[in-house]
Amino acid sequence: MTKKYRKNQFVKVKVTGIQPYGAFVRTPDNQEGLIHISEVMNDYVHDVNQYLTKGQTVKAKIISIGPSGKLNLTLKENEYFKNEEKKKDRRSIIEQIKESEEYGFETLRQKMPQWIQEAKMRMYDK
Template identity: 50%
Template sequence: MSVEVGSKVKGKVSGIKNFGAFIELPERKTGLVHISEVADQYVDDINEHLTVGEEVEVKVLSIGDDGKISLSIKKAKAPAPKPKPKKEPTPEDFEKKLAGFLKDSEERISTIKKQTESRRGGRGGKR
């Protein structure tokens, strides 16, 4: 398989530096995966994600005029499924939430009043 921009190829990690990893590609070529292209999340230590000799699939991002090959591991992976869009709230949903809130509030106020009255001797503060 030839190394062309946009293609996905398998390679072997041949070296790791703090800024990225060198990947040995087919046709005796070597490319660099920058640390920002290793994983979807922030990578502080590349050694936590890759080891020398590990086989990885990479996507060829660019090939410079000087022959430098820029690679990405995270772009070689299939895109994560998109989350389902949330249902837009309707006026009925709002009314249900409001009714539930009012019921809950009334129950809490009622409980507080009962506790207060019991502390005053059950007369409810009427004199």
């Protein structure tokens, strides 16, 4: 028999899978749910894998229950993830730059020779 769940209830769930848009979870009584990427933290989350792993158990809050009984959950009120947000806010500027290098500066470095070549070609076409 499936336990009755209600909105705003906290429940422990186990991560059963991770996709780019969120994490699939299951309650101890096998009720399925999803923690959407936008519900992991208040801040922008680039990759769910930075915060959750398959097999991990977390305490989540139910934000809604779908017609089929699937749970939509949030971690934004989980104390651990709140503390992670606070730590992120206290990072030094060097840590922030190092984080952005992985996604931004490497791409610029790779693209720059191509852009220079395209600009030279446009100059000679005029």
